Amino acid sequence: MEDKQMLMIPGPTPVPERVLLAMAKHPIGHRSPEFSNLIAECNELLQWLHQTQSDVLTLTVSGTGAMEAGIINFLSRGDRVLVGCNGKFGERWAQVSEAFGLQVEKITAEWGKPLDTEEFKAKLEADTEKEIKAVILTHSETSTGVLNDLQTINSYVKNHGEALIIVDAVTSLGAFDLPIDEWGLDVVASGSQKGYMIPPGLGFVAVSQKAWSAYETATLPKFYLDLGKYKKANAKNSTPFTPPVNLMFGLQAALRMMKAEGLSNIFARHQRMTQATRAGVKALGLSLFAPDEAASTAVTAVVPAAVEAEKIRSVMKKQFDIEMAGGQDHLKGKIFRIGHLGFVSDRDVVTVLSALSATLTELGADNIHSSAGIEAAAKVFASA
Template identity: 75%
Template sequence: MEDKHILMIPGPTPVPEKVLSALGKHPIGHRSGDFSKIISEINQNLQWLHQTKNEVLSLNVSGTGAMEAGMINFLSPGDRVLVGVNGKFGDRWAQICEVFGMQTERITAEWGIPLDTEEFRTKLEADTNKEIKAVVITHSETSAGVLNDLETINKYVKAHGKALIIVDAVTSLGAYNLPIDEWDLDVVASGSQKGYMIPPGLGFISVNDKAWQAYETSKFPRFYMDLGKYKKANAKNSTPFTPPINLMFGLQTALQIMQREGLENIFARHLRLTNATRAAAKALGLDLLAPDDAASTAVTAIATDRAEDIRSIMRQKYDIALAGGQDHLKGKIFRIGHLGFISDRDVMMTISCLEATLLELGHDFDAKAGVKAAAAALV
């Protein structure tokens, strides 16, 4: 049947009807007074979502572009940086640091295992000369469905005194309680196609005063990605370059929807969906990649040698998209996204279809065990 495709992946995520309608409006001039009012509303609501008084800058990029901007605006060639790597995206940030000529030290963990906070403490405390300029952390590592202990790592960064913390919150912002001001996070990047519930194309960066001080001494060349330009434009409810006007219409509407739901309810919903998905997987005798106490609220990774068979049947027979594994986990895991515009019904439907898929593949489990477990977790 046409138009029944359902995204149960960690991005892009489903888009609400009201947002789709907003995306389809006729564009207006991006230097007009009417558009300036939209930017003003968006900026205020972005601060609400980020739980910060800092400026939150909107860039015409994906989450990767936001993270790159978050590094090259506050660091310099040759700077020593620590990068947490326990998945695809942590590794990507390390690669970016290396491309830009930074002294990059990886603190690693097996994919699906949270980063060891004590390794960061040891490195930072040993740096008596204050040579470490930044610590780069992926909060929710969606390639493995694991949530890293950002709060604890940031405490060690703050105790260091000199280093910045640069955070990939691409799939945790809007899905997990991330109080930027309370935790005193310096640079936090995210992307539109995740918890924001709009299509890809916008990246967001929250920047605090300490990071802006580092901006003044950063030596990387930049033009389009120069956050100073965005800061000046932001103060005038404008943009330094032509923005994706219709995406901004969608963002305005999505943020209004999120405000009506409320932050506490948004976080509670994502946790409830995570718990239901994980309970169902356990009841079906499937192996979870990440432990319960470090589970991402964006996506659940499930290990099985039938991963691609499961994804294929779910897509072809039920028109439900599940994510696969990346790099060395390709074909070894599948991932169920429960991020953004996802409801209890979406998860229950996905688990029901997953059970039918497993039956077709000859997997042995108690009838309706997954559905029962998910339903119990959603009560």
């Protein structure tokens, strides 16, 4: 059936009808008073969502663009940085850092395992000359469904005193309690097509005062991604370059929805869906790629034993119009990933588990009890 597709991937995520209708408005001038008022409201709500009083800057980029901006604005060529790598996106930030001539030291973990916080502690404590200028890591590693222990790693960065912490929160911002000011995070990047519930095209960078001090001496080349330009424009409720006006309409509508739901309810909903999805998958006899204690609230990675991952994804899409994500790089064909991020509800989790059960049965998987996944999820919902 046309126009019936259900997105259960970690991005783009489903978009609420209210947001779609807002984006369907006729564009207005991006230098008009009306648009300035919209920016002012969005800026206030973005600070609320990020739990910060510092700048939250809006860029016309993807999450990768937001992270690149977060790296190049506060560092200089030759700076020593630690980069956490336990998935595709951690590896990407190492590549970006190397491309700009930074001295990169990787702290790695097997894909599917969280980063070892004590490795960061050891490196930072050994740096008595304070040569490490930044620690760069992915909070929610989308490629594997692992949530890294950002709070602990950040505490070691704070003890170091000199280094900044630069965080990819692309799939954790809006899905996990991330109190930026309370934790003292310096640079936090995110993207619109995740927890924000709008289409791709906007990136967000929250910046601390400590990071702005580093900006004054940073020498990496930048122009369009020069966050100083965005800071000046932000103070005037404006933008340095032409923004995607209709995406901004959508952002306003989505942030209003999030404010009405409330931060604690948003985080509780994502936690509930994560637990229900994982319980349902286990009940269907499938293995999970990430351990329970490091489970991302954005996406669950599943390891099917007897049935090929890509066959499961194919049947789910063709038969039930449900799209799930596949594995990336060396995990391609070995896992599939169920997104439960943004505009996703308990009903969506029940739907995907029911369809997954039918798919496994169709593909000849043994010992599949059609209601087991739903029953396991229902127990989670009942106890939440």
